[in-house]
Amino acid sequence: MDTILITTITITSITGVLAFLLTLADRTINNYGEVKITINDEKEYVVEGGSSLLSSLMEQQIFIPSACGGKGTCGYCKVKILEGGGPVLPTEIPFLTEDELKQSVRLSCQCKVKQELKIQIPEELFNxxxxxxxxxxxxxxxxxxxxxxxxxxxxxxxxxxxxxxxxxxxxxxxxxxxxxxxxxxxxxxxxxxxxxxxxxxxxxxxxxxxxxxxxxxxxxxxxxxxxxGEFCYQDDNDREMIMVAVGTGIAPILSILNYLRENNIKRKATFYFGAKTPDDLFLLDELKNFEETLFDFKFIPTLSRITEEHSWSGEKGRVNNAIEKYIMDGENKEAYLCGNPPMIDTVVSVLKKIGIPEELIFFDKF
Ligand SMILES: Cc1cc2nc3c(=O)[nH]c(=O)nc-3n(C[C@H](O)[C@H](O)[C@H](O)COP(=O)(O)OP(=O)(O)OC[C@H]3O[C@@H](n4cnc5c(N)ncnc54)[C@H](O)[C@@H]3O)c2cc1C
Ligand code: FES
CATH class of the missing domain: 2.40.30.10 (Translation factors)
Structure with missing residues (x-):
């Protein structure tokens, strides 16, 4: 037992020291000098080599989405690297589809700027x-x-x-x-x-x-x-809107609801807001007020951990239960979901079963 423990500790320590030395060597021995980055075939920037593409672009005031701050865990920082990106790293593979790999899409936080690069980013990122x-x-x-x-x-x-x-x-x-x-x-x-x-x-x-x-x-x-972000209100149709959020997922829904009201948009909409107990619900008055001030809006809060101590006469259960109870079919409907990944996955499969096509279900998982 002791021998296994000592061997494990020794191997871990050696690996750690080697990783540290490699990083140190890369920083001190490798001097990449100034490197040119060409974006969308028209804009050229000269940066000091050696940092990640994500942070090099940020220094030039070009901001690529990065929900994890460059840790390689969110997969948000995708850009097309047409030349100079080197081989795809194992840390990138889990986030890239086969199609993206064919189109030279890479995670900009994982790619180091070492040589001249040609990249493509969506034009709106310049804004x-x-x-x-x-x-x-x-x-x-x-x-x-x-x-x-x-x-x-x-x-x-x-x-x-x-x-x-x-x-x-x-x-x-x-x-x-x-x-x-x-x-x-x-x-x-x-x-x-x-x-x-x-x-x-x-x-x-x-x-x-x-x-x-x-x-x-x-x-x-x-x-x-x-x-x-691509999760946003779709203004090109008048389908009925199904909105679903738990916890802080309410944030973008609030923005959309206020937008509907301010622009007097006449669309039928229902918002299912999930929480565990009454203490976890918030902004109830503001949300109920939308029922008075929006064209055809229903607010359905639902609680999953109600006991006899709570005085709650509203919906009980998770948001997916409420959706199954109230939505009969998916005809002429689209959905906006925001909240934790398990909730989104469950609700997406419920909505698909009801008949809402996948391409009309928009979500932000967090
Ligand atoms: C598009 C998008 C929009 C978002 N909008 C919001 C928003 O409006 N409001 C909001 O509060 N958050 C939002 N988030 C989540 C937010 O970006 C952070 O991930 C979150 O606030 C945690 O950041 P942190 O730096 O405090 O935790 P970190 O330092 O990143 O994480 C510390 C540890 O906690 C774990 N962890 C991270 N998040 C959670 C979690 N939610 N529950 C349990 N464990 C967790 C991590 O895996 C890690 O182990 C959004 C995320 C995305 C991608
Ligand atoms: S910034 Fe999150 S994976 Fe690159």
Whole structure:
């Protein structure tokens, strides 16, 4: 037993030391010098080689979506590298489909800038900007969810589609030794261009949520970039909208609901909001008010952990149960889902069974 333990510890230590030496050697011995990056065959940038493509582009104020802050765990930072990307790394493979591999799609956080690169990115990413903002207010929604209003500098505006997200930066603080970005959906409507609202849940030991929940105060300065995301309101049709969220997944739904109201859009819509107990529900008055002020809107909160102690006369069970109860068929309907991956997976399969085609089910998993 002891021999196995000692062997394991020895191998782990040697591997660790080797990895450290390789990183050190790469940083000190390899001097890649200045490297040219050509984007979409027209824009050229010269950067110092040696960093990831993601961070090299960020230094040039070109922001690629990156929900995990470059850790290689979200798969959001895809770009096409047409020349100079080198072989695909094992860390990229799980996030790339066969089609994407054929089209030279890569994870920009995993690719190091070592030689001249030719890349392609969607044109709209040139509109993504970095913003400085002041924390105007912080409100407790529940014991673990806060709503923040971030006011941009006086002459700054952010243009986004309802449903999109920004990336918020956590600075270095006690317990966090590097700047980190995480994605947060915008809860305010696009008509408000000088501020954004975010709804942020606390994740124990999470870098950015600890910063927001334990260190951030009203009046503080924060940095964010955006907007990003393909999950957004589809304005090219008048199908009935099925909206589903749990927890902080309500954020982009709120933006969409406000957009519908402000633009007097006459679409039938239902919002299923799932939580465990009454204490986990929030913004109920605001949501009920949409029933009065929207064209044809129904709000259905549903609770999955109700006991006799709770006085709750509303829907009981998970959001998928409520959907199965109320939606009879998928005809002329489309769906917007936001929340944790297991909830999204279950609801997607329920909606497909009801008859809503996959391409009309839009979601952001987080
Ligand atoms: C498009 C998009 C939109 C998003 N919008 C929102 C939003 O509006 N509001 C919001 O609160 N979050 C949102 N998120 C999630 C957010 O980006 C962060 O992932 C989350 O806040 C955790 O960040 P962190 O830095 O605190 O945790 P990290 O430091 O990244 O994580 C610490 C640890 O916690 C684990 N972990 C991470 N998230 C969770 C979780 N939710 N539950 C349990 N364990 C977890 C990680 O695996 C890791 O082990 C969104 C994500 C995406 C991709
Ligand atoms: S930034 Fe998350 S995988 Fe690249």
């Amino acid at each position: 993504v900007k970095e913003y400085e903002a002041t924390v105007e207010s912080i409100e407790d929604m529940t014991s673990v969810i806060k709503k923040l209003r971030l006011r941009l500098k006086e002459d700054e505006e952010i243009n986004f589609k309802p449903g999109q997200y920004i990336q918020l930066k956590a600075p270095i603080y006690k317990g966090n030794d590097e700047e980190v970005y995480r994605a947060y959906s915008i809860a305010s409507p696009p008509s408000q261009k000088n501020y954004i609202d975010l709804i942020i849940g606390y994740v124990p030991n999470g870098i950015v949520t600890t910063y927001v929940h334990k260190f951030l105060n009203e009046g503080d300065t924060v940095y964010l970039n955006g907007p990003y």
